[in-house]
Amino acid sequence: MNEYTTSFGESAADALPAYRAQFIRKTYMLLAAAILAFVAVEAAVFMTGAAQAIVSVMFMGGSMGWLVVLGLFMAVSFLANRWAMSNTSTAMQYLGLGIFVIAEAIIFVPMIFIAATYSDVTVIPKAGIVTLGLFLGITATVFITRADFSWLGPIVAIGGFAALGFIVASIIFGFSLGSIFAFVMVAFAGTAILYNTSQVLHQYNTSQHVAAALTLFAGIALLFWYILSIFSSRD
Numbered sequence: 039m040n041e042y043t044t045s046f047g048e049s050a051a052d053a054l055p056a057y058r059a060q061f062i063r064k065t066y067m068l069l070a071a072a073i074l075a076f077v078a079v080e081a082a083v084f085m086t087g088a089a090q091a092i093v094s095v096m097f098m099g100g101s102m103g104w105l106v107v108l109g110l111f112m113a114v115s116f117l118a119n120r121w122a123m124s125n126t127s128t129a130m131q132y133l134g135l136g137i138f139v140i141a142e143a144i145i146f147v148p149m150i151f152i153a154a155t156y157s158d159v160t161v162i163p164k165a166g167i168v169t170l171g172l173f174l175g176i177t178a179t180v181f182i183t184r185a186d187f188s189w190l191g192p193i194v195a196i197g198g199f200a201a202l203g204f205i206v207a208s209i210i211f212g213f214s215l216g217s218i219f220a221f222v223m224v225a226f227a228g229t230a231i232l233y234n235t236s237q238v239l240h241q242y243n244t245s246q247h248v249a250a251a252l253t254l255f256a257g258i259a260l261l262f263w264y265i266l267s268i269f270s271s272r273d
Contacts, residue, residue: 187236
């Protein structure tokens with residue numbers, strides 16, 4: 039028994055095929071809805087002219103301002119994940135996912151603003167297509183092989199802390215991480231998606247489709263961020 043089984047009942051991997059299929063369908067339908075909601079929020083922010091104001095506020099405090107933004111985003115992400123994992127309230131689960139999508143949309147505003155302003159605007163849909171293609175390929179790998187990639191957990195954890203350390207250091211000391219770091223982060227994001235997809239299939243309970251969708255959405259957002267960064271710098 040794993041922690042999810044203990045808290046929520048039977049894991050998706052051990053569930054009857056019909057329940058497992060229902061869980062997978064709900065998870066990926068909700069993931070698609072989260073992606074569409076992200077696009078809708080971004081479109082609304084840019085169409086209303088709020089993007090310029092958000093960018094100005096985020097850059098107002100310089101490096102310290104970015105540290106505050108990063109800290110707030112991490113805090114909101116932690117809270118949203120806790121709510122999405124709630125076993126007492128379905129409404130709380132969806133609220134957690136909704137808050138996380140909005141938080142991702144807001145923190146993406148400067149990246150998309152810079153890409154649209156200083157690069158060819160087509161880099162954004164191109165990056166989106168490449169991100170979707172990589173995600174589908176990684177997902178297919180897990181579903182076709184049915185392998186358990188839980189052994190990647192320590193690698194993802196250590197890599198995440200290392201990446202965060204580099205990002206914080208770059209903000210404090212004002213140096214650019216460059217394209218090599220972006221390529222490394224694309225590989226890291228792909229690995230995280232591989233691990234998380236495996237976890238969704240082998241560890242999550244059939245009632246945790248909201249938390250599963252949030253986890254997968256977070257990986258896609260990270261992958262999209264660094265692919266867009268690469269495309270923008272090469273344009």
